[in-house]
Amino acid sequence: MPSISLHPRPLQPPPTPASPLPHLLHTPSGLALLELQGDIRFPPTPASPTTHVGKLIFPLYNPVLNGEDDTKWMKRVWFYVGGNQRLAGEVKKLGKPFAVVRRRVVGQDKGREGDTVMGGADEAGKEELEIVEVVRYKIVFSNRPEPVGGTVEEGG
Amino acid sequence: MTQQHEGGVPFSVAHDLQTFRLLELPPEIVELLDSPSPPPLSIKSLPPAASNTPNAKPAYAVLCTPNKSFQLRQVQTSNTLFVTRPTLEAHGDAIPAPTTCAIASCTATLELHLADASAVSYLEDALPVYHVVGGEVDAEENRKSKAGVFLHVPLSDGQCEKAWNELIAFELNGSSYRPSANTLSQVWQSINAAALAEGINLDRQFLTNDLAKLVEEEGNPASLAVAVCRHLSQADRDTEDQWCCLDRTKTVAFVGVTVLNARQGKPTFLTADFLEAWKDCLPEAWRADAELKAIEGAFSLPTSSTICAKSNVVTNTKPATTAAKGKGNWHERFGKNRKK
Numbered sequence: 063m064p065s066i067s068l069h070p071r072p073l074q075p076p077p078t079p080a081s082p083l084p085h086l087l088h089t090p091s092g093l094a095l096l097e098l099q100g101d102i103r104f105p106p107t108p109a110s111p112t113t114h115v116g117k118l119i120f121p122l123y124n125p126v127l128n129g130e131d132d133t134k135w136m137k138r139v140w141f142y143v144g145g146n147q148r149l150a151g152e153v154k155k156l157g158k159p160f161a162v163v164r165r166r167v168v169g170q171d172k173g174r175e176g177d178t179v180m181g182g183a184d185e186a187g188k189e190e191l192e193i194v195e196v197v198r199y200k201i202v203f204s205n206r207p208e209p210v211g212g213t214v215e216e217g218g
Numbered sequence: 219m220t221q222q223h224e225g226g227v228p229f230s231v232a233h234d235l236q237t238f239r240l241l242e243l244p245p246e247i248v249e250l251l252d253s254p255s256p257p258p259l260s261i262k263s264l265p266p267a268a269s270n271t272p273n274a275k276p277a278y279a280v281l282c283t284p285n286k287s288f289q290l291r292q293v294q295t296s297n298t299l300f301v302t303r304p305t306l307e308a309h310g311d312a313i314p315a316p317t318t319c320a321i322a323s324c325t326a327t328l329e330l331h332l333a334d335a336s337a338v339s340y341l342e343d344a345l346p347v348y349h350v351v352g353g354e355v356d357a358e359e360n361r362k363s364k365a366g367v368f369l370h371v372p373l374s375d376g377q378c379e380k381a382w383n384e385l386i387a388f389e390l391n392g393s394s395y396r397p398s399a400n401t402l403s404q405v406w407q408s409i410n411a412a413a414l415a416e417g418i419n420l421d422r423q424f425l426t427n428d429l430a431k432l433v434e435e436e437g438n439p440a441s442l443a444v445a446v447c448r449h450l451s452q453a454d455r456d457t458e459d460q461w462c463c464l465d466r467t468k469t470v471a472f473v474g475v476t477v478l479n480a481r482q483g484k485p486t487f488l489t490a491d492f493l494e495a496w497k498d499c500l501p502e503a504w505r506a507d508a509e510l511k512a513i514e515g516a517f518s519l520p521t522s523s524t525i526c527a528k529s530n531v532v533t534n535t536k537p538a539t540t541a542a543k544g545k546g547n548w549h550e551r552f553g554k555n556r557k558k
Binding site: 064065066067068069070071078079080081082083091092093094095096097098099100101102104106108110111112113114115116117118119120140141142158159160161162163164165191193194196200204 | 225226227228229230231232233234236237238239240241242243244245247248250251252256257258259260261262263281282295296297298299300301302303304305306307309315316317318319320323327369
């Protein structure tokens with residue numbers, strides 16, 4: 063019965079650029095969770111490593127006016143996808159937080175991110191896992207998208 | 219400080235998605251992880267059952283903390299769960315803007331379910347009985363160390379250690395065993411005799427190894443003597459402590475049950491004879507403690523003058539746990555828990 067170490071802290075905390083999300087969703091590593099019904103499909107654009115698919119708007123989030131402790135803003139999040147679709151969602155506190163677990167990158171791959179495969183065949187030596195982050199909130203969009211006009215109005 | 223970008227937070231999806239697993243954490247584990255120096259965790263996994271096994275079941279795994287274990291169960295979701303990370307991205311001619319980028323997409327999460335089954339039944343399966351008859355050792359070697367045995371039990375080391383102590387298991391010459399009632403009875407008598415000869419008060423501090431050496435001279439494994447002392451020592455003792463101090467109440471009951479169990483399968487045992495044999499196995503000062511109420515639940519009285527052990531417990535002073543009954547494989551055992 064093989065036993066695999068699950069390290070409670072990451073070996074190398076990933077660099078943490080300031081998160082543009084509301085403060086409540088911040089984690090030390092910057093990781094956050096976003097859940098939606100279905101999936102996001104987009105044509106491949108190999109020139110760039112990422113595809114910009116839309117934007118998140120927290121219309122009621124205003125810590126300057128309502129203070130950092132205000133949580134009413136959590137009730138409403140808009141997610142504009144492409145130019146014509148909008149998802150309505152909210153920020154939820156998870157009853158049970160999620161640990162984000164990945165294979166610990168050891169050896170010469172150290173520092174290189176991505177490319178971590180778990181559960182696959184063991185390549186070089188011992189497999190080790192680590193908890194990268196414990197996430198306590200998620201942004202959820204549980205409804206189907208609704209069609210919207212091409213222009214997005216500020217504040218939803 | 220959060221600066222919500224004018225017009226919202228740009229959201230992008232990485233083309234090269236990473237693989238993460240999401241573990242839903244029960245409060246016990248959150249607490250561990252929140253502590254300043256969280257303990258090491260491990261995942262013990264069992265490969266899928268061999269294809270020749272009927273109803274081969276998929277692989278499963280347990281997450282172990284130092285003293286608890288949790289069964290991992292994969293839960294598929296129809297929703298997409300993105301793990302996102304802040305980045306600085308420029309699209310088109312725009313200046314780079316703080317962006318939330320999905321770097322992983324999970325279609326399943328892992329739930330953790332407390333597995334509080336006793337490790338006793340697993341150890342009973344893994345450890346051969348060490349039986350001594352007429353000075354001859356009758357035991358099959360398993361060629362496994364304690365750590366080797368624990369590795370194959372789908373429970374935490376703390377749970378294994380508890381069961382190991384409960385069974386008074388011990389290592390000897392590269393194998394590990396559990397003693398039969400007969401063996402226990404002999405080793406105990408040997409301990410008692412050695413204590414008497416050396417003037418050791420068993421319920422005061424004594425050096426375990428000194429006593430074990432004397433027991434070894436009588437032909438019994440020293441490691442078993444140590445295991446017996448540890449089993450009977452006062453609860454708050456560190457198991458690695460070289461000093462030992464027996465719990466008198468626990469020891470008196472243990473000796474009574476051992477004497478009774480060692481007689482299993484033999485003709486009737488007169489209660490009066492049993493009490494006498496029990497007292498003879500105790501240090502002089504403890505003789506008066508040998509009363510039937512000290513071993514309540516471990517015996518039955520078939521007639522008004524005879525006594526016998528209640529169950530067929532071979533080595534254990536405690537009644538067998540429910541988990542000990544099932545000889546089925548792990549899947550079945552966990553399956554039962556699941557249906558609850």
